[in-house]
Amino acid sequence: MTWVLANLGLIWARTLDHVVLSLPPILLCFVIAVPLGWLARRYRVSRGIILTGAGLLYAVPSLPLIFVLPAVIGTSLLSPLNVIIALTLYGIALMVRVVSDGLDSVDADVRQSASAMGYSTWSRFWQVELPLAGPVLLAGMRVVAVSTVSLVTVGAVIGVQSLGSLFTDGFQRGIQAEIVAGLVATVALALLFDGALVLAGRMLMPWTRRVTTAKPSVPVEVSAA
Amino acid sequence: MIEFHSVSKRFPDGTLAVADFSLVLPSHQTTVLVGSSGSGKTTLLRMINRMVDPTSGSIEIDGEDIATLPPVKLRRGIGYVMQNSGLLPHRTVVDNVATVPLLRGTPKRQARQDALALLDTVGLDRSLATRYPSQLSGGQQQRVGVARGLAVNPNILLMDEPFGAVDPIVRAELQQELVRLQDELDKTVVFVTHDIEEAFLLGDQIVILREGGLIAQVGSPAELLANPADDFVASFVGADRGRRALHLERHGDEDVVVDSDGRLAGVLDPSRRPAAPAGPESAR
Ligand SMILES: Nc1ncnc2c1ncn2[C@@H]1O[C@H](COP(=O)(O)OP(=O)(O)OP(=O)(O)O)[C@@H](O)[C@H]1O
Numbered sequence: 001m002t003w004v005l006a007n008l009g010l011i012w013a014r015t016l017d018h019v020v021l022s023l024p025p026i027l028l029c030f031v032i033a034v035p036l037g038w039l040a041r042r043y044r045v046s047r048g049i050i051l052t053g054a055g056l057l058y059a060v061p062s063l064p065l066i067f068v069l070p071a072v073i074g075t076s077l078l079s080p081l082n083v084i085i086a087l088t089l090y091g092i093a094l095m096v097r098v099v100s101d102g103l104d105s106v107d108a109d110v111r112q113s114a115s116a117m118g119y120s121t122w123s124r125f126w127q128v129e130l131p132l133a134g135p136v137l138l139a140g141m142r143v144v145a146v147s148t149v150s151l152v153t154v155g156a157v158i159g160v161q162s163l164g165s166l167f168t169d170g171f172q173r174g175i176q177a178e179i180v181a182g183l184v185a186t187v188a189l190a191l192l193f194d195g196a197l198v199l200a201g202r203m204l205m206p207w208t209r210r211v212t213t214a215k216p217s218v219p220v221e222v223s224a225a
Numbered sequence: 226m227i228e229f230h231s232v233s234k235r236f237p238d239g240t241l242a243v244a245d246f247s248l249v250l251p252s253h254q255t256t257v258l259v260g261s262s263g264s265g266k267t268t269l270l271r272m273i274n275r276m277v278d279p280t281s282g283s284i285e286i287d288g289e290d291i292a293t294l295p296p297v298k299l300r301r302g303i304g305y306v307m308q309n310s311g312l313l314p315h316r317t318v319v320d321n322v323a324t325v326p327l328l329r330g331t332p333k334r335q336a337r338q339d340a341l342a343l344l345d346t347v348g349l350d351r352s353l354a355t356r357y358p359s360q361l362s363g364g365q366q367q368r369v370g371v372a373r374g375l376a377v378n379p380n381i382l383l384m385d386e387p388f389g390a391v392d393p394i395v396r397a398e399l400q401q402e403l404v405r406l407q408d409e410l411d412k413t414v415v416f417v418t419h420d421i422e423e424a425f426l427l428g429d430q431i432v433i434l435r436e437g438g439l440i441a442q443v444g445s446p447a448e449l450l451a452n453p454a455d456d457f458v459a460s461f462v463g464a465d466r467g468r469r470a471l472h473l474e475r476h477g478d479e480d481v482v483v484d485s486d487g488r489l490a491g492v493l494d495p496s497r498r499p500a501a502p503a504g505p506e507s508a509r
């Protein structure tokens with residue numbers, strides 16, 4: 001505890017580093033996965049390629065990926081970009097499938113009636129299909145957010161600073177309090193991100209909120225990658 | 226006026242849903258398509274707003290071939306009410322009704338105000354306006370569906386079994402509502418149903434369909450009842466089963482109306498009896 005009190009400044013600084021490393025992958029993977037997920041549903045050929053590719057990508061272990069990236073994309077070995085890009089890739093791998101499942105979950109009748117009312121394909125996607133896929137997308141994004149926050153710590157092994165640096169430093173110097181502090185702060189940050197997403201979901205999807213209070217048995221589809 | 230000229234539709238899997246269908250649907254009248262499941266009713270209806278394009282033949286609205294019109298624009302000018310209402314679950318009642326006007330660029334305020342007025346038209350309380358569809362009963366959802374179909378004040382209203390999913394009492398209410406609306410609004414309505422009673426109630430012109438979108442007979446309710454073209458039509462309108470060949474019987478002091486199977490069909494309403502001396506005795 002004394003270590004923690006003496007090093008609050010350090011913990012805060014690493015927390016900020018951690019946020020800076022985890023936010024871009026979380027946001028980017030969503031932005032990229034939406035069109036890819038749409039494409040995966042659109043054509044039979046693209047579906048196979050995209051979904052299989054995403055599955056394989058997810059199977060690549062994170063540490064080697066972060067090591068290999070500089071060679072592939074020409075970043076410096078210590079650049080935080082490696083971590084950001086690797087985690088974005090993982091996020092995409094997970095979210096592509098979620099987006100495609102989420103769009104599948106939209107009721108065919110609703111889709112038809114939207115067309116019959118005169119939505120163009122484009123506006124129907126943005127105004128009807130994507131919002132209605134929202135609950136599934138949210139479930140996916142919660143997994144992505146938590147796993148990204150936890151994976152950012154891996155970067156500490158190659159020297160990209162984050163809350164993970166508290167583990168590595170704690171191990172090297174035998175300061176147990178530092179390890180525990182890193183762990184607790186990481187979990188707290190993950191919970192914070194998760195809570196923020198849930199809150200955003202409530203605000204953006206009021207219809208699910210009201211339905212849940214009216215009928216508790218509403219099917220919330222949680223789709224695993 | 227909607228005209229079908231030798232329209233056929235074969236789906237990619239080879240199903241021939243509609244074969245060489247020709248028909249004129251007069252303006253300001255209700256045409257009802259009746260037929261058993263799979264007889265091509267929905268397909269015919271969807272060809273009018275180009276949700277389905279014919280394989281051959283052409284469809285004209287007021288003399289204009291709709292194949293030359295952009296589908297999105299065409300659809301925004303035609304009201305469409307589908308079975309199970311097809312409301313957007315993520316929009317409130319008022320926003321659902323205002324959807325098409327908003328797509329057409331009506332200012333938001335105006336569109337919402339009009340939508341509220343339409344709720345009155347279809348007999349829905351304005352207090353429901355801010356609810357989501359899942360918070361409404363089936364009958365209320367159907368009414369919202371009808372209000373949405375009317376929202377752009379279309380000349381043409383397509384209704385695909387709009388009252389199929391509600392109980393008989395609510396259905397009767399909705400049917401009366403539609404009869405009243407039609408008196409008032411005078412649209413060209415194309416209505417699809419399985420239910421011949423509903424067809425007789427709502428239709429000026431009734432089209433009885435066989436399997437494969439073949440017309441068995443077209444006519445007014447009276448014509449179909451009086452002169453069914455063949456056994457198929459006769460059994461469809463129920464003329465052969467005697468459900469509509471009624472006679473009076475005296476049960477004690479009461480006159481009751483009985484069908485030819487001996488089933489009680491109802492009583493005579495004394496307030497609506499013709500003033501002429503023709504008493505019950507002379508009615509067979
Ligand atoms: N998209 C499609 N692809 C292939 N076949 C179809 C398609 N849509 C309809 N059909 C077939 O076309 C025929 C007519 O279908 P349609 O939906 O028009 O019938 P319907 O009269 O509306 O029936 P119901 O009363 O059950 O709604 C059926 O045999 C149906 O299986």
Ligand SMILES: [Mg+2]
Pocket residue numbers: 266267268385
């Ligand atoms: Mg149908």
